[in-house]
Amino acid sequence: MDVIGRYRLQSKIGAGAFATVWRGYDDDLDIDVAVKVLAENWASRTDVRERFLAEARMMRRIASDRVVRVFDLGQLPDGRPYFVMDHIGGGTLAEIIKRGPLNAADALWWGADLARAVAALHEEGVVHRDITPANLLLRPTRADSTGGGTHRIVLADLGLAKRVAEASGLTQAVGTPSYMAPEQGRESGGFDERADVYAIGAVTYALLTGRPPYVASSITDVLARDPDADPPSLRPWLGDSVGDIDAILARTLAYRVDERWQRADSLAERLEAEAYRVEQETPEPPVTAAAAASGEKEGTTVANRRRNWPVLLMLPVLLILAGVGGWFLSGR
Missing domain, CATH: 1.10.510.10 (Transferase(Phosphotransferase) domain 1)
Structure with a gap:
């Protein structure tokens, strides 16, 4: 299965007991997508099918960027439903x-x-x-x-x-x-x-x-x-x-x-x-040669980089003060 609807499938993201999620591409919108398809062995179960569709409808109704957004819903030739979501590319x-x-x-x-x-x-x-x-x-x-x-x-x-x-x-x-x-x-x-x-x-x-x-x-x-x-x-x-x-x-x-x-x-x-x-x-972590080359401290992650923002905000002030000090000294 290379295509679902207008979406070209690229790779399998994950599979569970009830469904498989594929990474796909929407040529019309020029974006990556995630396509969730009901598993074949559950296709004849009305209750499972309804729960699958209920998930899509609920995700669509929730107006928050903290929940994956659903923007399309369809059905395969064999009758299995699928829905299409934003592809969130940062892993889990x-x-x-x-x-x-x-x-x-x-x-x-x-x-x-x-x-x-x-x-x-x-x-x-x-x-x-x-x-x-x-x-x-x-x-x-x-x-x-x-x-x-x-x-x-x-x-x-x-x-x-x-x-x-x-x-x-x-x-x-x-x-x-x-x-x-x-x-x-x-x-x-x-x-x-x-x-x-x-x-x-x-x-x-x-x-x-x-x-x-x-x-x-x-x-x-x-x-x-x-x-x-x-x-x-x-x-x-x-x-x-x-x-x-x-x-x-x-x-x-x-x-x-x-x-x-x-x-x-x-x-x-x-x-x-x-x-x-x-x-x-917590003391600041040491700086290794590799970390120094990339501008990162050892052990630093995307979550704790936020600690640097007060220092960054102070830099313009320090530069201005240094300029004023230099002018004052040169004037003397």
């Missing part, structure tokens, strides 16, 4: 985590950015229900003032997403176990936006350590967790710089919903404040 957060733990400041900035993205989804009245590193795309943005690139997290794969009003009455256990809030594994009681808040904490923990706080292979593992136990301490990874990070994530990952952080936007503010604290208390 899962690829970053695979490289190993990030430094604390970078991990917290990414966690805060995720919380901002989730808050935007919640403002649209939608609960994601399956926030995992693999479902978090990185959108490259304009180069920053230091010459380096930056990225923003964009939410993808809304196949399990529901309107908040619907989620409160759901009883089916769904999600990815290692990032799933405990209430999502129960057969009664429903859930709300705080299930996504839990997932923000699990992803942030994985950024800090390279693994989620509770590695679970099934819903049984999720429900078997001790309700009164805090997640494993981050001190072995962060040492004395751990500060309030343990307490923040313990609250975010609380087993009981009422003890958890209640809103994604307020969690974002707290993570941002803690990221700034860590940056101020």
Whole structure:
């Protein structure tokens, strides 16, 4: 299959149980696209087909650049539906985590950015229900003032997403176990936006350590967790710089919903404040020969380049003062 509709397929981006996503090209608009196609083995299942189409319609209705945008919908000759989305070219957060733990400041900035993205989804009245590193795309943005690139997290794969009003009455256990809030594994009681808040904490923990706080292979593992136990301490990874990070994530990952952080936007503010604290208390990394040639400090990533902006803003002032000083001295 080389062409779907007017879109030329280039490579497979990923495949799941229900669908395959291809990277394609739209010659008419001269842009890269992502095309999601329902799997053949599910084509005859009306309920699966409707859920697939519901995902496309929901993504289309959400007016936020923090959610992948759908702009076309169609059907293959064999009857399988497909929809076309923006292609987000920066990879996924899962690829970053695979490289190993990030430094604390970078991990917290990414966690805060995720919380901002989730808050935007919640403002649209939608609960994601399956926030995992693999479902978090990185959108490259304009180069920053230091010459380096930056990225923003964009939410993808809304196949399990529901309107908040619907989620409160759901009883089916769904999600990815290692990032799933405990209430999502129960057969009664429903859930709300705080299930996504839990997932923000699990992803942030994985950024800090390279693994989620509770590695679970099934819903049984999720429900078997001790309700009164805090997640494993981050001190072995962060040492004395751990500060309030343990307490923040313990609250975010609380087993009981009422003890958890209640809103994604307020969690974002707290993570941002803690990221700034860590940056101020952490010595600047050494400069290697290779890093000096590229203008980067060793260990610097796109997330922590933002720390340089106060210095950059001061440079024009310092240059003016130096000029005034030189004029004054030459006049004497």
